[in-house]
Amino acid sequence: MPLFVVRTSQLLWVRLAALVFSCVAFSVAVHGADLHHTGMTDWCIFCWAFSFAGTLLVLLVEQFSLQARVPVSWSNFPITMACYAALLCLSASVIFPLWSFKEQRSYGEQRDYRIASTVFSCLAAVAYMGEVSLSKARPGEVAGYMATAPGLLKVCQTFVACVIFILVSDPITYDRHPALQWCMAVYCICFILSMAVVVLCVGECTGCLPIPFSKFLSAYGLLAVIMYLTATIIWPVFHFDKKYRTRGLPQDRLITVAALTALNFLLYLADLAYSARLVFVTV
Numbered sequence: 109m110p111l112f113v114v115r116t117s118q119l120l121w122v123r124l125a126a127l128v129f130s131c132v133a134f135s136v137a138v139h140g141a142d143l144h145h146t147g148m149t150d151w152c153i154f155c156w157a158f159s160f161a162g163t164l165l166v167l168l169v170e171q172f173s174l175q176a177r178v179p180v181s182w183s184n185f186p187i188t189m190a191c192y193a194a195l196l197c198l199s200a201s202v203i204f205p206l207w208s209f210k211e212q213r214s215y216g217e218q219r220d221y222r223i224a225s226t227v228f229s230c231l232a233a234v235a236y237m238g239e240v241s242l243s244k245a246r247p248g249e250v251a252g253y254m255a256t257a258p259g260l261l262k263v264c265q266t267f268v269a270c271v272i273f274i275l276v277s278d279p280i281t282y283d284r285h286p287a288l289q290w291c292m293a294v295y296c297i298c299f300i301l302s303m304a305v306v307v308l309c310v311g312e313c314t315g316c317l318p319i320p321f322s323k324f325l326s327a328y329g330l331l332a333v334i335m336y337l338t339a340t341i342i343w344p345v346f347h348f349d350k351k352y353r354t355r356g357l358p359q360d361r362l363i364t365v366a367a368l369t370a371l372n373f374l375l376y377l378a379d380l381a382y383s384a385r386l387v388f389v390t391v
Contacts (some may be wrong), residue, residue, distance in 0.1 A: 109119075109287065109329065110268075110324060112325075114157055119243065120167075122239045122242060123132060123166065123235075123239055125231075125235045126163050126193065126232055127163045127167065129161060129228045129229075129231040129232035129235055130157075130159045130160040130193070130197065130228075130229075131156075132224075132225075132228045133156040133200075133229045133232055134153050134156035134157050134225075136221050136224045136225045136228065137152070137153060137156070137204075137221065137222070137225040139221070142294070143326075145257065148203055148204075148207040149201070149204070149207060149208065151199075152200040152203055152204040152225075153227075155197055155199060155229075156197065156229065158193070159192075159232065159236065160195035161188070161366055162189040162192075162193055163190075163193065166189060166190075169182075179311070180253055180310050181309065183252030183254075183255065184252035184253060184254035184255070184259070184310045184312075184360075185254075185310050186243060187239075187240060187243040187244065187255045187259075188254045188263060188309075190239040190240050190243060190326070191236075191263040192263055192267065193232075193236045193266065194233055194236035194237045194239075194240055195211055195263070196232040197229055197230075197232040197233035198326045199271070200229050201229040201230045203318045204228045204229060204311060207276055208222045209222065211346055214374050215307035243255060245283050253314075254306070254309050257378075258379050258383050259306075259309065261301050261376075261378060261382070262306050263306065264296070264375055265299075265302045266302045266303050266377070267374060268371055268375065269372065272295050272368050272369065274320035275361050276295075276361075276365055279358070281347070281357055281361070281362060281365070284301075285346050287342045288338070288342070288343070288346050288347075290338070291338075291339040291343050294335045294336060294338065295339070295369075297335065297337065298335060299334070300334075301328055305325070305328075307320075322383075325383045326383055326384060329376065329379050329384075331378060332379075333376045333377050333380050336373040337373055339369050340369050340373045343365060343366050344366045348362070348366075349364070
């Protein structure tokens with residue numbers, strides 16, 4: 109008698125594809141790409157390895173039917189993991205070729221290995237996007253909060269904030285005026301609150317709040333929209349206006365931060381709109 113039965117489904121095959129692609133991406137990069145250990149290349153390796161480890165954990169838990177024994181909400185954890193993995197692999201697919209081919213010399217087999225890592229990173233990102241598409245809640249379907257549009261938006265908000273933190277920290281570009289320090293406070297406060305929502309949902313701790321979870325989401329969403337609106341206006345004014353700007357700062361990074369700030373404002377605005385009218389059931 110077999111010890112367990114493999115339950116095949118479209119979602120299973122997509123996860124297996126993501127597992128293989130992410131594994132090949134970091135294995136090829138480590139084995140033959142001859143990378144210099146810099147912050148960007150190490151970040152790409154982390155993206156692929158983290159995605160591989162998370163997907164392997166999800167597959168093992170589901171195939172051995174251990175969902176009831178893990179201390180997390182299984183209606184929220186797999187799709188949260190898949191969404192983060194999709195964003196991580198997507199970022200690595202952009203960063204890795206730009207950094208490894210532009211900043212580091214490559215030739216012969218080294219170049220082939222780097223191209224292979226990039227291709228499999230792209231494939232992994234597509235596979236994880238497919239997993240998110242298959243796992244997200246459909247209209248009228250009972251699902252965990254993280255499987256709904258507001259839940260997925262929370263993941264995107266925290267990821268964009270992390271990218272902003274990286275860009276403004278090296279070199280530090282927010283300490284030259286109190287208004288820019290306010291922008292940094294906006295990024296930090298909203299990131300902490302969004303991540304707290306993700307942790308509460310995945311850990312099944314939403315009932316620990318002193319107010320109903322839906323009211324907390326609406327109040328926090330409104331606050332975040334207002335705060336990000338101020339940052340969207342203040343950041344470009346104090347970095348690009350001739351009256352306030354400081355010379356010597358990398359303009360490409362400042363422009364990217366301004367664009368990401370505007371992007372997160374739109375994400376929070378969409379989140380507020382969804383949270384105001386969404387009725388969901390946590391399981």
